Amino acid sequence: MTPVDPGPDGLANLRGLTQRRFSRRDLMQAAALLAGAGVVAGCSVPGARASAIPADYWKDKKASRSLDWAQWPLYIDVGKVKGKTVHPSLVEFTKRTDIQVKYEEVIQDMDSFVGTIRPVLASHQATGYDLMVLTNGIYLTQMRELNYLIPLDHSRMPNFFKYADKTAKDPTFDRGNKYTVPWQSGITGIAYNPKYVKRPITSFDDLFDPAFKGKVGMFADNQDLPNFGLVGIGVDPAKSTEDDWRRAADRLIKQRDEGFVRAYYQQDYISPLSKGDLWITMAWSGDIFQANASTPGLDLKFVVPEQGAVVWTDNLCIPRYSRNPVSAMELINFAYDPKIAAMIAEYVNYFTPVPTARKYILDDAKAATKKADRESLLQIADSPLVFPTKAMESKLYRYATLTPEEVPVWNQIFEPVYES
Amino acid sequence: MTSATSDEVKVGSTRRRMGRLTAYWLALPGGLWLAIFFVIPMIYLLSLSLMTGNFIDGFTQTFHVSTYWHTISLYHDQFIRSIIYALIVTALTITLAYPMAYWIAMRGGKHKSTYLLIILLPFFVSFVIRTLQWQFILADNGFVLGTLKDLHLVGSDFHLLATPVAVICGLTYNYLPFMVLPLYVSIERLDPRLMEAANDLYASKLQALLRIVFPLTIPGIFAGVIMTFVPVASDFVNAQLLGGAKTTMIGNVIYTLYLTNNDYAAASALSFTLMGALLIGIFIYARALGTKDVMEAAAL
Numbered sequence: 001m002t003p004v005d006p007g008p009d010g011l012a013n014l015r016g017l018t019q020r021r022f023s024r025r026d027l028m029q030a031a032a033l034l035a036g037a038g039v040v041a042g043c044s045v046p047g048a049r050a051s052a053i054p055a056d057y058w059k060d061k062k063a064s065r066s067l068d069w070a071q072w073p074l075y076i077d078v079g080k081v082k083g084k085t086v087h088p089s090l091v092e093f094t095k096r097t098d099i100q101v102k103y104e105e106v107i108q109d110m111d112s113f114v115g116t117i118r119p120v121l122a123s124h125q126a127t128g129y130d131l132m133v134l135t136n137g138i139y140l141t142q143m144r145e146l147n148y149l150i151p152l153d154h155s156r157m158p159n160f161f162k163y164a165d166k167t168a169k170d171p172t173f174d175r176g177n178k179y180t181v182p183w184q185s186g187i188t189g190i191a192y193n194p195k196y197v198k199r200p201i202t203s204f205d206d207l208f209d210p211a212f213k214g215k216v217g218m219f220a221d222n223q224d225l226p227n228f229g230l231v232g233i234g235v236d237p238a239k240s241t242e243d244d245w246r247r248a249a250d251r252l253i254k255q256r257d258e259g260f261v262r263a264y265y266q267q268d269y270i271s272p273l274s275k276g277d278l279w280i281t282m283a284w285s286g287d288i289f290q291a292n293a294s295t296p297g298l299d300l301k302f303v304v305p306e307q308g309a310v311v312w313t314d315n316l317c318i319p320r321y322s323r324n325p326v327s328a329m330e331l332i333n334f335a336y337d338p339k340i341a342a343m344i345a346e347y348v349n350y351f352t353p354v355p356t357a358r359k360y361i362l363d364d365a366k367a368a369t370k371k372a373d374r375e376s377l378l379q380i381a382d383s384p385l386v387f388p389t390k391a392m393e394s395k396l397y398r399y400a401t402l403t404p405e406e407v408p409v410w411n412q413i414f415e416p417v418y419e420s
Numbered sequence: 421m422t423s424a425t426s427d428e429v430k431v432g433s434t435r436r437r438m439g440r441l442t443a444y445w446l447a448l449p450g451g452l453w454l455a456i457f458f459v460i461p462m463i464y465l466l467s468l469s470l471m472t473g474n475f476i477d478g479f480t481q482t483f484h485v486s487t488y489w490h491t492i493s494l495y496h497d498q499f500i501r502s503i504i505y506a507l508i509v510t511a512l513t514i515t516l517a518y519p520m521a522y523w524i525a526m527r528g529g530k531h532k533s534t535y536l537l538i539i540l541l542p543f544f545v546s547f548v549i550r551t552l553q554w555q556f557i558l559a560d561n562g563f564v565l566g567t568l569k570d571l572h573l574v575g576s577d578f579h580l581l582a583t584p585v586a587v588i589c590g591l592t593y594n595y596l597p598f599m600v601l602p603l604y605v606s607i608e609r610l611d612p613r614l615m616e617a618a619n620d621l622y623a624s625k626l627q628a629l630l631r632i633v634f635p636l637t638i639p640g641i642f643a644g645v646i647m648t649f650v651p652v653a654s655d656f657v658n659a660q661l662l663g664g665a666k667t668t669m670i671g672n673v674i675y676t677l678y679l680t681n682n683d684y685a686a687a688s689a690l691s692f693t694l695m696g697a698l699l700i701g702i703f704i705y706a707r708a709l710g711t712k713d714v715m716e717a718a719a720l
Contacts, residue, residue: 039463039467047473048478111679263665420498
């Protein structure tokens with residue numbers, strides 16, 4: 001096929017004997033390589049940490065008429081007015097303060113939400129939100145470290161100091177509530193579908209029962225999975241050591257390698273649990289309640305295992321470059337009005353940070369005209385998942401608080417569990 | 421006379437020079453595009469992979485090559501798995517796509533474009549949505565497995581979702597058109613008289629296929645393989661949505677490292693290793709196929 005052709009190669013050889021050794025092309029290539037190498041060596045990625053927020057930040061801040069709020073889905077009361085879906089508590093807020101709230105359910109998980117706003121904040125731009133709800137943990141600590149959160153103006157939140165539960169005040173992840181106050185808290189425990197699981201679930205070890213082989217769900221994250229694993233092996237995450245982390249990870253890896261775990265889930269475990277793809281799974285308390293409430297005939301169960309469970313807190317905080325920080329403070333104060341806290345608790349069924357809200361829920365129950373409504377309100381008022389009992393509290397553990405140096409170690413121990 | 425001739429010469433050479441420059445001008449937008457969005461990020465990525473530091477305080481250049489060995493030793497399982505999945509998926513797509521493309525090109529008649537449109541139709545739906553549909557199709561008690569279980573054709577705890585089978589099925593489904601189209605193009609170009617000639621020279625149908633059709637469509641196969649193998653090896657959507665324990669692919673790892681852990685150096689190092697492995701694989705493959713010039717074959 002190939003004709004014999006002395007062609008360009010031969011000619012080039014000939015020329016090579018008579019001409020200079022380096023052609024212009026060679027020089028250009030060498031220059032490009034050098035430039036490339038220079039760029040490789042010269043590059044660096046600046047840290048994302050912003051300058052500190054001035055101490056007199058609040059001094060010249062004026063009230064405004066609007067508020068943009070980034071929130072998780074199904075995390076506030078919902079009502080119908082003239083066929084339109086509204087949030088009664090926010091309607092009340094606008095009535096009291098004349099502030100219009102743009103309520104946006106944009107947070108699906110911390111990874112993607114923080115991933116979206118962080119580059120914006122890094123370039124000194126407003127995120128478009130004045131208030132957001134972030135879960136305590138690696139991300140919240142990171143946002144604070146980066147100086148991306150505005151310290152709260154404590155003089156504008158009297159309701160918090162008056163009505164907040166002692167667990168809401170001075171949490172380990174934000175000493176003195178400098179940057180955050182809790183919105184709601186919840187538990188990471190075990191949920192199961194009684195259609196398939198025919199015995200009561202009581203223990204962390206039930207996630208290792210051969211009867212459920214291949215039907216167990218676990219979380220795919222560096223937060224709930226590790227901390228729940230630690231509680232499961234009898235260690236308080238807050239006091240855990242690297243040794244404990246490795247032991248917990250080994251247990252979880254064993255669970256995976258012996259074929260118990262079907263998959264590691266992010267937010268999407270409710271659907272397989274309802275369909276029977278999963279029988280038993282790690283779960284968030286409020287998710288299960290809301291799934292049952294929104295799907296007729298569904299009866300999923302949530303349990304806090306005897307070893308205990310992990311409690312987390314979603315926190316209200318103000319992102320840097322917020323345009324309406326004063327409105328955000330107004331809402332923070334408003335949310336701690338027990339009557340408002342009751343309105344929200346009746347709907348979302350997570351731990352409320354305002355214990356006196358119970359009184360208003362009982363009042364509402366008394367006033368309820370329908371028997372079913374009354375019963376459900378009474379059930380909420382007595383639910384240990386909304387107003388934790390002493391017995392419940394003793395079984396709940398906080399996330400481990402990690403130093404920036406510990407985070408990579410922790411990640412490298414636990415990530416191989418779910419990224420297998 | 422003389423002056424006129426020299427003018428002509430000048431005009432001619434200017435035109436020739438213009439012609440040469442036009443080619444550069446035409447290549448400029450694409451070239452700039454590649455430089456800005458490919459070459460520069462690539463150099464940056466390489467640079468990043470050699471840095472140390474953290475996301476909050478920043479990364480500095482330390483030529484820390486051991487990040488490469490470290491990430492490989494941590495994630496070699498996922499790495500090898502991705503390559504194996506990609507090989508299986510490529511083989512499956514060739515097997516499925518070749519007869520399909522052949523039939524459309526040779527027997528499609530006037531409806532050729534309709535058939536091609538049918539193959540492309542799923543592309544009108546978002547990639548993620550298409551993959552999500554497979555969750556419903558393959559669900560343990562969904563209409564496929566549910567029916568099979570009711571008929572007692574499979575055991576009651578048989579499942580596909582969250583297994584490698586589901587991930588490979590999803591990948592094959594999603595990348596099939598990328599194999600069909602280049603194959604179709606190269607088969608369609610075949611001169612039917614070649615087959616007639618083979619027949620005249622007493623070649624059986626199979627011989628004609630193996631010795632005439634197949635070698636002549638190698639550029640199509642090559643293009644198809646590049647367009648499936650490379651993206652499949654770095655895909656992360658299918659493993660995320662259809663996979664379970666032990667189906668994580670290297671794309672998922674890079675995604676987590678980059679976006680969740682903000683370990684830019686490790687993520688870049690893994691990306692670079694993956695790219696290097698894929699490039700080497702493709703060059704070996706090109707040599708094995710006897711393609712003289714990889715670039716020429718890739719350009720079809």
